[in-house]
Amino acid sequence: MTKHIHVIGTGGTISAAGDSGKTTSYQAGAFDASQLLEGLPPLDGIADLTYEQIFSVASESLTNAQLLQLGQRVQEILADDAVDGVVVSHGTDTLEETAYFLHLTAPSDKTLVLTGAMRPATASSADGPMNLYQAICLATSEQAVGMGALVVFSDGIYAGREVQKTSNFRPQAFDSRDLGCLGYLREDQAYFLQGPTKASPQFDLSGVARLPRVDIAYYHVGASADILDFFKDRSDGIVLAGVGTGNISQDWASYIKSHEGQLPPIVRSSRVGNGLTLYEASVDEGMPFIPSGSLPPSKAKILLSLVLTQTQDPQAIREAFEKY
Ligand code: DAS
Numbered sequence: 001m002t003k004h005i006h007v008i009g010t011g012g013t014i015s016a017a018g019d020s021g022k023t024t025s026y027q028a029g030a031f032d033a034s035q036l037l038e039g040l041p042p043l044d045g046i047a048d049l050t051y052e053q054i055f056s057v058a059s060e061s062l063t064n065a066q067l068l069q070l071g072q073r074v075q076e077i078l079a080d081d082a083v084d085g086v087v088v089s090h091g092t093d094t095l096e097e098t099a100y101f102l103h104l105t106a107p108s109d110k111t112l113v114l115t116g117a118m119r120p121a122t123a124s125s126a127d128g129p130m131n132l133y134q135a136i137c138l139a140t141s142e143q144a145v146g147m148g149a150l151v152v153f154s155d156g157i158y159a160g161r162e163v164q165k166t167s168n169f170r171p172q173a174f175d176s177r178d179l180g181c182l183g184y185l186r187e188d189q190a191y192f193l194q195g196p197t198k199a200s201p202q203f204d205l206s207g208v209a210r211l212p213r214v215d216i217a218y219y220h221v222g223a224s225a226d227i228l229d230f231f232k233d234r235s236d237g238i239v240l241a242g243v244g245t246g247n248i249s250q251d252w253a254s255y256i257k258s259h260e261g262q263l264p265p266i267v268r269s270s271r272v273g274n275g276l277t278l279y280e281a282s283v284d285e286g287m288p289f290i291p292s293g294s295l296p297p298s299k300a301k302i303l304l305s306l307v308l309t310q311t312q313d314p315q316a317i318r319e320a321f322e323k324y
Helices: 033-038 064-078 095-105 128-139 227-232 250-258 297-307 314-323
Strands: 003-009 047-053 085-089 111-115 149-153 156-159 183-186 189-192 214-218 237-242 266-270 289-291
Touching (some): 033 128, 047 128, 095 111, 095 297, 111 128, 128 183, 214 297, 237 297
Parallel strands (some): 003 047, 003 085
Antiparallel strands (some): 149 156, 183 189
């Protein structure tokens, strides 16, 4: 049965125009959603499409306000009984953040698929048309219902919670590292091999005027603890991108201990981007840290910001990181 899929364009390389045939130095946002859809293989009998261009940005320039606007619009569209699913075309640089944000906020009784491209629409062998075509086909799949936000890229299907950008210039640019892809697309057919493991809490965005500011403090050899001073008076939440299992120096730990009560909630994550950050007495005993579990810093930041729209209670935040 033909499904009604609503496509939302946001900009990014998929919509970009550059020198004919070339893959670099292009201008994102040259084409809107309607123009991108014109170039797709036929979708007769697969999907009836409606579309809109909510904004047109290179995703490295996406703002919290635009992320909130997109999340609220997706909630509104998926509440419409006439719509079966939503596809979002997006820049690749921050696709992983938007995918998790939408996973945490969108209703999960329909389908929601994001995609992008590593080559502009004017490039030789542009990857955008097939990515967008496959994203629409996946959004019509009954198997994709209830899985929350999914990402389609280069024939792979990824969970919005787990997907990360793992190449900064090759078309096969996304992966979920240890957690692997959920399945594949071969032209218009989806083949799922596994499903996502974390449910969506469906955070309600209807009354949210702004997303709380969460900053990521990136730890490295010689990182001075005084960077935390900057965040202390500005951030609503802090994510530590620690080394190894989320480790920081004694200097950083001493700064945090001595400023307890003056700092916002702190989630401890790992810059490794793969594996787990769990409670460890030697690091966490007597400290206000909330372990990020399997969430890397870019995703932990998204979850912390959304939880802070509802509570600042450290135990409630801890429980959210254990569940979502
Ligand atoms: N500028 C990047 C972006 O919009 C490139 C891309 O989309 O691939 O994320």
